[in-house]
Amino acid sequence: MPLSEIFEQQREIEGAQSRAGENSITMLCLDTGSSRIAIALESAREVVEHPHIVGYPIAVKPHVGLANVRGSVVPVVSLGTGECKLNTMIVLESAGKQPFALLARDVRPVILKDSNITANSRSTSPTSGVVSIDGRPIRWCSVAWLVQRLFGGNDSVSR
Amino acid sequence: MSDSNLLDDPIFAEFRSEAKELLVRVRMACRSWDSGAPVTPEALNDVLRHLHTIKGNSAMFELSNTQAAAHALETFLIPFKNSAQNLASADILHVQTEADRIDDLLENFDQVPTETPVADQAVAPSRAEPKPRSSPAAPASASSIEEMIRVPLARVNDTLNYTWEIFLLRNQLSYLVEKHHASSNEENYEFLQKWEMIDSAMRRNISELESAAMGMRMRTVSVIYDRVDKVCRSYLATSAKKVEIVRCGENVEVDKLVVDLLAEPMVHLIRNALDHGIELPEVRVASGKPEIGKVSLVTRVDGDQVEITISDDGGGIDADKVLAKARACGIDIGGIEDDPDADVLGLIFHSGLSTAETITNVSGRGVGTDAVKTAVSEMGGTVRVVSELGQGTTFVIRIPLSVSVLNALLFEANGALYATSISSVVEVCRASIDELHILEDETFFDLRGTFIPCLDIRPALAGSVDKQNEQDISLVIVARGDGFVAVRVSNVVQHVELVLKKLPPLALNHSTVSGYSILHTGQPVFVLDLDELAQLAKARRHRFPREVAHAS
Numbered sequence: 230m231p232l233s234e235i236f237e238q239q240r241e242i243e244g245a246q247s248r249a250g251e252n253s254i255t256m257l258c259l260d261t262g263s264s265r266i267a268i269a270l271e272s273a274r275e276v277v278e279h280p281h282i283v284g285y286p287i288a289v290k291p292h293v294g295l296a297n298v299r300g301s302v303v304p305v306v307s308l309g310t311g312e313c314k315l316n317t318m319i320v321l322e323s324a325g326k327q328p329f330a331l332l333a334r335d336v337r338p339v340i341l342k343d344s345n346i347t348a349n350s351r352s353t354s355p356t357s358g359v360v361s362i363d364g365r366p367i368r369w370c371s372v373a374w375l376v377q378r379l380f381g382g383n384d385s386v387s388r
Numbered sequence: 389m390s391d392s393n394l395l396d397d398p399i400f401a402e403f404r405s406e407a408k409e410l411l412v413r414v415r416m417a418c419r420s421w422d423s424g425a426p427v428t429p430e431a432l433n434d435v436l437r438h439l440h441t442i443k444g445n446s447a448m449f450e451l452s453n454t455q456a457a458a459h460a461l462e463t464f465l466i467p468f469k470n471s472a473q474n475l476a477s478a479d480i481l482h483v484q485t486e487a488d489r490i491d492d493l494l495e496n497f498d499q500v501p502t503e504t505p506v507a508d509q510a511v512a513p514s515r516a517e518p519k520p521r522s523s524p525a526a527p528a529s530a531s532s533i534e535e536m537i538r539v540p541l542a543r544v545n546d547t548l549n550y551t552w553e554i555f556l557l558r559n560q561l562s563y564l565v566e567k568h569h570a571s572s573n574e575e576n577y578e579f580l581q582k583w584e585m586i587d588s589a590m591r592r593n594i595s596e597l598e599s600a601a602m603g604m605r606m607r608t609v610s611v612i613y614d615r616v617d618k619v620c621r622s623y624l625a626t627s628a629k630k631v632e633i634v635r636c637g638e639n640v641e642v643d644k645l646v647v648d649l650l651a652e653p654m655v656h657l658i659r660n661a662l663d664h665g666i667e668l669p670e671v672r673v674a675s676g677k678p679e680i681g682k683v684s685l686v687t688r689v690d691g692d693q694v695e696i697t698i699s700d701d702g703g704g705i706d707a708d709k710v711l712a713k714a715r716a717c718g719i720d721i722g723g724i725e726d727d728p729d730a731d732v733l734g735l736i737f738h739s740g741l742s743t744a745e746t747i748t749n750v751s752g753r754g755v756g757t758d759a760v761k762t763a764v765s766e767m768g769g770t771v772r773v774v775s776e777l778g779q780g781t782t783f784v785i786r787i788p789l790s791v792s793v794l795n796a797l798l799f800e801a802n803g804a805l806y807a808t809s810i811s812s813v814v815e816v817c818r819a820s821i822d823e824l825h826i827l828e829d830e831t832f833f834d835l836r837g838t839f840i841p842c843l844d845i846r847p848a849l850a851g852s853v854d855k856q857n858e859q860d861i862s863l864v865i866v867a868r869g870d871g872f873v874a875v876r877v878s879n880v881v882q883h884v885e886l887v888l889k890k891l892p893p894l895a896l897n898h899s900t901v902s903g904y905s906i907l908h909t910g911q912p913v914f915v916l917d918l919d920e921l922a923q924l925a926k927a928r929r930h931r932f933p934r935e936v937a938h939a940s
Contacts, residue, residue, distance in 0.1 A: 283911060284804060285896055285901075286801075286900060286916060287848070287849065288850045289896055295914075302912050304894045306894075323894065325893070327894050329894045
């Protein structure tokens, strides 16, 4: 994505957020392949489209492989269950400052005006809830909730 | 000063580090005297000075027990100042034992009551005849003393990390240059020539930088030998067994990380040798062996690897007992008993498998040898065991001298690129499918007249097995136990130098993956343990499509 486009999007989001006022939060709404979820935009370090992922030699769900994100190698995971192609990677950071990337598709920003979501989606505790976006129920969650779902709450995985 | 304050005090950390170094020098002096070197007044004064330093600094931190122990040892040695040559073996042993005790006091300073000083223990010097010693050498001149500074390990590690990053970036830069200047006009040719010169100089300088930084981390294995000595002294002090410990190669230098990681495994193997290997004197004599058992520790450099051999002349390991125990523990032995080439003794590296008749305070819980294998594997090394019942056991550990830059083989399997350490690779070959032979559900490869097991790892890996070109096959011949195994891959690509990195914390860990690296393209590549993969493949028992009836 060209830099000019990124800045344009950023301006649009900031503009929309300031128009929405306080108690509003910009969430990233995405399809994980098994459901749609929303996470706080500020939790996402990076969004990479069409990432190049090197798969594990012996794969175990939800682990997919490793990706080089501007010089840093991050583990990639997926909540997808079907054959749908997940062409975007959201780079997140656990509470222990460990980066990981979640595969997704159809990623778009959404501004929500809900003080409960504003307070809890940034939480370092596993919190989640359900909100209506475009007339559909969507689960919003903190990164800690995702980590618990993906890694069982541990900041390191070992077999 | 409270113990919790001391733990946070960087000056205390400095004192403890220095004190331990001084104790190492004390033990080194004792070892050299024990092996016949002269006890010169200068050498003895050095030892006394070290003890005096420890005593004074301990007082500063109110470590009364450490202070008293250092003082007692000083008091013991002072009478020898004018008659150093009279220091007997028993006296040297006393100095070593007390140095061990001071080390323990420093290590566990927060567990010892600090306000009850231990009374001076007046230990009388031995009346035994002093050992005959060689003539004293001329004292070293002041100009030959090397100037040293203390550098925090973190700074050395940072230097190394940056060196490795430069190494990886240089690989990527080289690839980009070659990729974008592939056309052969004169201008490009001149550019490429100049680039070759600069690139060659870069590689040389990076290599020098790496050597210099790695050199700062190198330590002799004598640090491990000292720990082993301590364990042996402690064990033999309460045992009826008689054992001679033979040490060789203690001046071999390896990376500090290797020393740190190897210390526990080696201590464990020595404990096992003492506890379960060497027999009681009367048992040894009854079986025609010398009363005094022998445990030897030999370290040598073999190319870019260091080999450590720990052997004993004890009772050996009973392979039948190992198999029986493995079955009883529910370990998958996968037809190993029918395979004459199987590495039965290798089963002892499984967690929980101990064939010790009794569990002692020292060993026998079966949780040690698997830790040995894990620690060695983490360093990119191998460990194997050879044993003869009634004669003794030998463990051979081989690890890369450097645990940073890895000599690796890139290969393809199921459309994906992987790397493996070249340390256990003996040969790479392309063969015809006709050179494979099936015998009783096992596949063998004819390696110049010798049939070796052949295992296809491709079905064990992610992705679909590439069915194209099944006539020509690629094999990696790997050393395993006392023999070889041919590992089938899709294609062997090339030999590369990689920087082996640990997997990120949230990545999937698997026993077949040693770590990862970054290729010149910037793409991550998994570094696989071929031996583990081959075992996994064997457990799955995959056949090759073409069967040829052939009698071996």
